[in-house]
Amino acid sequence: MITQSKDIKLNVQPVFFEIRHLYQYEGPCRNGIGDQLEPEFDILRNEEWWNTFNKDMTTRLPANVNVMEPLRFCRTDNWEDDESMWEEIGKITAEADFYIFHSFLGLDGLVVEFAERFAKPCCVEPEYINPCSATSIGAALAAHDKDYEFYGFRNWNDLSKQLEVLRARKVIQSTRILLPVRFDSSVSMSAVDAFPDQTGITEKLGVRFRAINLHELLDQMSPAVPGGNPTTPGRETWDLTDGDMAEAEKLTDELVAGAVEVDVDRKWILNSVIAYLTVKKNMSRLDCNSFTAPCPDSCSTRRLDQQGFTFCFTHSLMMRQGIPSSCEFDTCTVVSQQALIAMTGMNPYMGNTFPVIREDGEWVTPLGVEEEDMPKLEAAEGSLYVIHHSVPHNRMRDPNVDEPYALRHFAEDKGFGAVFRYDFNADEGQQITLCRIAPDGERMFVGRGWIVCDGGYNLHSCNGEIVFCVDDQKDFYDKQMTFGNHLAMVYGDYVDDMAALAQSLGMEVTIA
Amino acid sequence: MGEELPFKELVRLSNEKAERCLEAVKNDPDDYAVVRRSLGEFVRCKYLLEESEMTTDDLSELSQISLNKMLNQYHKETLKDISSVCTGSSSASTKKVLLVMAIQKGLGIRFEPEVFGKMTSLELLTEAVMDEMAVDLL
Numbered sequence: 001m002i003t004q005s006k007d008i009k010l011n012v013q014p015v016f017f018e019i020r021h022l023y024q025y026e027g028p029c030r031n032g033i034g035d036q037l038e039p040e041f042d043i044l045r046n047e048e049w050w051n052t053f054n055k056d057m058t059t060r061l062p063a064n065v066n067v068m069e070p071l072r073f074c075r076t077d078n079w080e081d082d083e084s085m086w087e088e089i090g091k092i093t094a095e096a097d098f099y100i101f102h103s104f105l106g107l108d109g110l111v112v113e114f115a116e117r118f119a120k121p122c123c124v125e126p127e128y129i130n131p132c133s134a135t136s137i138g139a140a141l142a143a144h145d146k147d148y149e150f151y152g153f154r155n156w157n158d159l160s161k162q163l164e165v166l167r168a169r170k171v172i173q174s175t176r177i178l179l180p181v182r183f184d185s186s187v188s189m190s191a192v193d194a195f196p197d198q199t200g201i202t203e204k205l206g207v208r209f210r211a212i213n214l215h216e217l218l219d220q221m222s223p224a225v226p227g228g229n230p231t232t233p234g235r236e237t238w239d240l241t242d243g244d245m246a247e248a249e250k251l252t253d254e255l256v257a258g259a260v261e262v263d264v265d266r267k268w269i270l271n272s273v274i275a276y277l278t279v280k281k282n283m284s285r286l287d288c289n290s291f292t293a294p295c296p297d298s299c300s301t302r303r304l305d306q307q308g309f310t311f312c313f314t315h316s317l318m319m320r321q322g323i324p325s326s327c328e329f330d331t332c333t334v335v336s337q338q339a340l341i342a343m344t345g346m347n348p349y350m351g352n353t354f355p356v357i358r359e360d361g362e363w364v365t366p367l368g369v370e371e372e373d374m375p376k377l378e379a380a381e382g383s384l385y386v387i388h389h390s391v392p393h394n395r396m397r398d399p400n401v402d403e404p405y406a407l408r409h410f411a412e413d414k415g416f417g418a419v420f421r422y423d424f425n426a427d428e429g430q431q432i433t434l435c436r437i438a439p440d441g442e443r444m445f446v447g448r449g450w451i452v453c454d455g456g457y458n459l460h461s462c463n464g465e466i467v468f469c470v471d472d473q474k475d476f477y478d479k480q481m482t483f484g485n486h487l488a489m490v491y492g493d494y495v496d497d498m499a500a501l502a503q504s505l506g507m508e509v510t511i512a
Numbered sequence: 513m514g515e516e517l518p519f520k521e522l523v524r525l526s527n528e529k530a531e532r533c534l535e536a537v538k539n540d541p542d543d544y545a546v547v548r549r550s551l552g553e554f555v556r557c558k559y560l561l562e563e564s565e566m567t568t569d570d571l572s573e574l575s576q577i578s579l580n581k582m583l584n585q586y587h588k589e590t591l592k593d594i595s596s597v598c599t600g601s602s603s604a605s606t607k608k609v610l611l612v613m614a615i616q617k618g619l620g621i622r623f624e625p626e627v628f629g630k631m632t633s634l635e636l637l638t639e640a641v642m643d644e645m646a647v648d649l650l
Contacts, residue, residue, distance in 0.1 A: 035613045036606070040622075044612060047629040048605040 002280070003289050004322055005342045006064075008174055010167035013096035014057045014070035015089065015114075017107040018046040021077050029105055046074075053102045056125070060156045065163050068096060075107060086117060093118050098166055100125065100159075103133040111150075112140045121149035121166060126156055164343070165497070165504045171342035172505065173206030175324070177334050178279065178288035180214040182301065188294035188329035193439050193484035195331045201441045205505065207335055210286050214294070218303050221278045238281055240274060248273045255418075261406035263460070264418050268409060272313035272418040279314050290324035290334045291315075297329070310410045310417035312390045312462075315350075320393035320420075322347050326486065327389050336435045336488040339444070343497045344433070346490035347399045351389030351465065353434065353480070353487040355473050368456030368463045373425065376453045380469040385449060385476065387434070387489060388456070388465035392422040396491050397430070408460045424454035424466045432468060433494040434487040436480075437507070444502035445483040447476055447512045448495050476512040483510070519586045522560065530557040534618035541645040548638045551615070555634065558611055569633045575604035575611070612637075621645060 020042045021030060035041055050072060057067050071092075073085045099122035101111050108124075111133075115122060124133045134152030141148040153159040179185060187194045195201045198209045216237070219229035224239040240248075252270045256262055262269075279291055293311040298304055311327070318325030324337035327350065337348040356365045358381055367386060369377065377384060394405035403422065410417030434447035449468035456463030466489075470476045480487075495511060502509035517525070533554035540546040556566055559578035568574060612631065616622050621644040623631070631637050 035610055035617075038613070040613060040616075041609060043625050044609045044623075044628050045605065047625040048609055051629050051632075052605065 001287055002283050002323065003174060003287070005168075005171045005338065006322060006345070008167065008171050008342075009064055009066040010163055010170055011066045011068055011095055011097045012057075012061060012163065013068045013092055013099045014053065014102075015099055016050055016053050016070055016072040016102040017104065017110050018042075018050070018072070018074050018102070019076070019104055019106045020046065020074055023077070049102065053125070056156070057100070060160070062160045062163055062167075064167055068092065073110075075110065077106075081110070086113075089114065090118065093120060096120065097170055098122065098163065102130075103137070104130055105132075108133050108137050108140075111137050115141050115148045115150055116144070119146075119148065121151070123151040123153060123159065123162075126153045126159055128155070161500070165500045168339065168342035168501050169504050172335060172338055175206075175290055175335060175338045176208040176210055176286070176288045177290045177292060177324075177331060178283045178286060179209055179211045179329065179331070180217045180293050180298070181211045182214040182294060182297040185209070185211045186331075189296035189300075190294070191328035191330040191486065193332060193486075194329055195335075195439055195441065197441075198331070201331075201335075204441050205335065207331075209331065210288055212282060212286070214298055215301070215303075217278065217282065218298075218301070218307065220282075221274050221307060221309075238278075238285060240278065244274070244277055244281070248277055251277075255407065258402065258405070259407045260404045261408075261421075264407050264409035265415060268308055268416040269313075269407060269418040271307065271309040271416065273317075275307075275309045275311065276314040276317050279311075280318075290338060291318060292326040292329050292331060292334050294329040295327065305411075305414070305416075308414065308416035310419075312410055313418045313420070315391040316393040316420040319348055319350075319391065320395040322399060324348070325391075326350055326488075327391060328486070330484075330486050332437050332439055332484055333486040333488050336437045336444075339437065339498065339501060340433070340435050340488055340490045340494070343501050344490050344492060344494045345399065346492060346494075347393070347395045348488050348490050349387070349389075349392055349396060349466070350486055350488045351387040351391070352485055353385065353387045354485070355477050356384035356386050356467060367467065368459050368465055369453060369467060370455075370458065373453040373455075376428075377467065380452050383469040383471070383473050384452065384467060385470050385473065386455065386465050386467050387487060388463075389486075390419045390456075390462045390464045392424075392464045393420050394422050396422070397427060406457065410461055412461055419460070419464065421457050421464055422454075423457045424451055425457075426454075427451050427491070428453060430491055431493045432466070432489050432491055433498060434489040435498055436483045436487045438483045442507060443483065443510060444498065444505070444507045445480060445487070445510050445512070446495050446498040446502070447480075447487065448493065449489075470512065472512070479510050479512045526557040526560055530554045530614075531618065533557065534615070537619060537641065537645075541642060544638065544642065547642055548634065551638055551641060552634055554615070555611065555637075558614065559607070569635055571608050571611070571632060571634065571637065572604060574634075575607040579604050579607060615641065619645065 024037045101124045103124045127134050138152050141150045201207050215231045219231050220239045228234045229237050252273050315325040322341050324334045326333035333350050340348050394403040406421040408419050409415045410419050430451045432449050436445045449470045452467045452469050455465035499509045533550045536550040537547050631640050
């Protein structure tokens with residue numbers, strides 16, 4: 001099963017602690033007039049607050065949060081805390097990702113004890129609902145020096161934003177990348193800036209790396225043969241079935257019908273679609289939800305030439321569904337895409353990213369910009385950047401809306417390898433957010449830019465690019481240096497959101 | 513309701529009217545119309561509201577309307593009454609709890625906490641009171 005970001009919810013467990021005075025008395029922790037000092041008052045007031053708490057849990061939290069059945073526990077002024085309370089709370093700790101407590105005077109210690117016992121992320125309701133609790137509990141836990149994850153919030157909006165961040169963190173922790181390998185399972189022959197230490201990344205971020213054999217994958221892109229595939233003789237494998245073929249034909253027809261231009265033979269589109277469906281089948285059977293494939297490693301097998309496809313189309317088709325998928329075995333970009341998808345709900349693009357330079361009056365950076373768009377570059381000279389790879393798609397502006405697209409081919413000579421083209425001139429001025437998690441997994445780069453013009457829409461091969469401007473080209477470049485070449489991006493301004501996510505992941509954030 | 517009256521006098525007169533409302537309930541506990549009208553009037557008196565201010569059936573909302581009015585018109589007196597930040601015992605919810613406790617005492621009945629919790633409107637309050645008084649009559 002391919003569990004996408006949008007399928008993952010943050011499980012929030014509300015816990016209502018209440019205090020009951022068993023006798024009528026007044027003093028420093030309790031005051032009031034007449035009936036307010038009756039034990040009955042506490043009983044009814046707690047009921048009222050319990051109802052308000054329940055209502056807030058169902059109406060105040062973001063939609064991508066799964067609110068679990070609230071738990072309720074009572075403490076009296078006998079101060080006896082039954083161990084069964086902790087046992088009951090302990091039963092649901094595997095499922096719950098986050099706890100929201102209702103606390104009150106005389107109850108904050110229970111929240112501290114919860115954190116000590118279970119070390120799960122938690123908070124109390126926003127400060128104004130019960131002033132003093134959050135800061136007290138926060139300081140008490142901070143004194144332990146054990147990185148307890150306790151949050152305080154001024155209001156529901158702050159709380160909701162943090163839940164969005166924690167959900168995104170959970171999405172990243174749920175990332176499982178399918179990696180067809182020929183040589184090295186960490187770094188391929190290009191994109192040498194992928195995660196070199198996958199075990200370390202699993203330990204830090206929870207991301208899982210699931211390698212499969214590249215040749216076995218390529219074997220599966222055709223119908224089964226008697227005696228099994230060459231790489232796995234005698235074994236049953238996940239080869240192309242009649243049902244797969246029918247699906248491939250159907251999707252090919254749909255993609256052709258939906259394109260404004262088709263400059264590639266249908267047979268090559270079909271081959272690329274078969275590759276996409278084979279990858280997707282393997283992702284599903286291995287419970288992966290993201291993908292990257294090596295380029296030189298697979299290209300030099302000569303089997304892509306033989307089978308007539310490249311992985312570009314797979315990446316485009318994945319990204320346009322909100323599934324991370326990167327060129328060149330770049331696992332850093334896959335996780336960066338996942339971070340963007342999880343935090344923004346937008347569909348990403350990715351590519352080689354570098355400054356656009358003019359020297360001695362000549363534009364020396366290789367670009368696919370059409371002549372009529374060159375004046376746009378003149379106007380923004382000195383602050384231009386480009387993000388470039390043959391994997392655009394047509395659902396970047398709105399994940400649910402298909403924009404016009406063209407289909408071309410990657411291989412210049414034979415004409416195989418279907419590729420998407422999207423005319424980014426349609427989105428001139430659009431703000432974009434770029435991101436890359438560094439190969440050490442300890443840092444996140446977040447950049448902002450604005451689309452200037454398209455490049456490569458009319459070209460075949462490894463083209464397709466966005467020329468964009470940044471606030472400070474040199475600053476952007478200097479900061480990018482220790483993060484890597486490929487950046488992932490989405491439309492919109494999500495710099496602050498990504499910075500919040502980086503902080504939640506324990507990463508140092510660099511903003512350009 | 514006379515705004516020129518001193519606050520304490522206003523409260524005293526309103527409480528007297530409220531007590532008469534509960535007497536009416538006691539006299540006709542089976543008559544829905546009487547109980548509903550009397551409890552509505554009881555709430556209005558206890559919350560020091562004008563008839564035109566009874567704009568909702570929701571008890572929490574009426575508590576808030578009352579609290580806002582008191583803070584607006586009798587800020588000093590109300591603040592004295594509600595400012596208990598240390599113990600958190602002030603708010604519209606407190607007014608609702610005290611209101612229901614007054615009904616319990618006045619009518620000699622007691623609601624289970626869960627019943628109280630569901631008592632969100634004048635209509636539900638009326639039904640709960642009639643149910644409880646019917647039990648008492650048995």
